[in-house]
Amino acid sequence: MIKRMLKILVVVNFMFVLCIQAQTPNTVLKHGYPTPPLILYNNQKTQQSISFLYINKIILLHFWSSSVSKSKPFIPRLLDIHERYSTAVYRNADGFEAFTIAVQSDKTAWNEDIVNMKMEGVTNLIAPRGYNDLTIRNFKITQLPLTLLISETGQVLMVNPTQLEIEDVLDGKKNSPVNTKDLKARLLFSEAPTDAVKNHKMVLKNKFGDTLSRTTSDNSGVFTFYGVKFLKDYIIKFDTAGSLQSATKAYLSTSSGAVFGTINKTELGFELPLTLNEINKMNASDKETMAQKNALTVNANVTFKAGTAQIDEGTVSELDKVVTMMSKNKEYILEVVAHTDSRGDDAANLELSKKRAAAVKTYLVSNGIVATKIRTVGKGETMLLNKCKNNVNCTEAEHLENNRVDLKFIKP
Incomplete structure (x- = not known):
């Protein structure tokens, strides 16, 4: 049958x-x-x-x-x-x-x-x-x-x-906005921070060689790829003509001068694969100076004790960086947006996210940031980054991806 x-x-x-x-x-x-x-x-x-x-x-x-x-x-x-x-x-x-x-x-x-x-x-x-x-x-x-x-x-x-x-x-x-970053660094002839490669063209590619963005270094060697979709790896290809034509090596540093990448000339020219380590350093240098943009959204990398609004002590240092950034850029307003995963009651998660956003604000205010410069938003589980909605089996790591705090720096 x-x-x-x-x-x-x-x-x-x-x-x-x-x-x-x-x-x-x-x-x-x-x-x-x-x-x-x-x-x-x-x-x-x-x-x-x-x-x-x-x-x-x-x-x-x-x-x-x-x-x-x-x-x-x-x-x-x-x-x-x-x-x-x-x-x-x-x-x-x-x-x-x-x-x-x-x-x-x-x-x-x-x-x-x-x-x-x-x-x-x-x-x-x-x-x-x-x-x-x-x-x-x-x-x-x-x-x-x-x-x-x-x-x-x-x-x-x-x-x-x-x-x-x-x-x-x-x-x-997608249900959530694309996560974009500004990748910023300084191109140098040597490890000396004043030895800048000025007005030099370069291209940002993905690992398959597709062009994502183009830019040119300024008179101090600083360059920025604006609004790049965040990936785990990139390749920067530098023009072999111009200033680097006779060079065999070049360097990348943060805007503060800390060298983090060495570029050796090969038969393909000057190319530098970027791993997450280098990408994070380029993001860090960009977070320190936000004057070129009206708004910048970053993940705060702040975690909380499970089911509470108590900030984990191990991630407080991330908020200290925010204090430094806000102190240097006093014209900005900070919007703290907290999210939860889908575990538990929807209404309870919304309330928890509001409390977590408020906890971040409390910490920042206690460290000298003016309260009127910070506004808080709780999104609960309404903007999940993955498949882990109600009644879907997910790993702990997948749930943790949704438990996050986004910081939006807004220039009025």
Whole structure:
């Protein structure tokens, strides 16, 4: 009986695919077209039937093949997008997922590529009949690679988009604002703080080499990449012409002169990979001088004892930095915005966030900041940074990500 029911379900799915195929224009899929459903097997040998009209998720599909070399370079980008966006909360969608679909009959090569390219974190499907597979014909695919970004309503949003284009769409659909930073440092010929590389051009790239921002150092060697989306790593590429043309080495320092990076010239020119350590130092130098912006939002890195508004002693030093910044920039107003995770009652969490914001204000006022310069806001669990809403199982680390205090420095 069960086998018979399974056969009926497969037939129903098959007929549904044929019906959708008949309704889809006989051309390649374009923006605004409904996305056909698919029925394929994953690398766990389990059949997956997906109707994009009903799952209410933003979907990234990448069609590729082990034998088509040009279809592989996008896969590391897809994995990177999935890692950074799959746990985010979206306004009108239940989440984001990435799928790869191999158009090939060679399952051995497919499984080897999944392991070698570390693709286990996403859903990997295969169309074993190649271009003759029903799903591939339904998607009107005649060559590889093909990448599709699909909306939560099941319509094609983009065909063969770049990684940055995909991220722009996802950022626009997220429930929280994009976390941006100003990356600021000084470019030097030597470790001497006065040995500045003046008026020199440079480019900020992500780890895949995509250009994110461009800037030029000033007469004291200081440069700033404004409003950069916060990532775990970047690459700064410095122009090899001009001042650095005959140099073999250069240095980066904070605006106060502390050297934190050495740039050696290679066959690629002057490039410096930035890890979180260097990024944090560039952020720190920018937090100290805010005169170039009307507003700057930073995470206070302040934690509290569980379920209370009592500030952990180990994070008080972070608030001391805020005291220093406010003392140096007295024209600014500080907005303290506290958030909680979703554990517990919604109303209680809102009240707790208000108390935590007030506790931060109390500490700052007790250390000399004028009370009228600080306003507090409690958001409770209304602006979660990840999937951990009510009744969703999450790790302690994921919940802690939502317990945070944002500081917004506003220049009237």
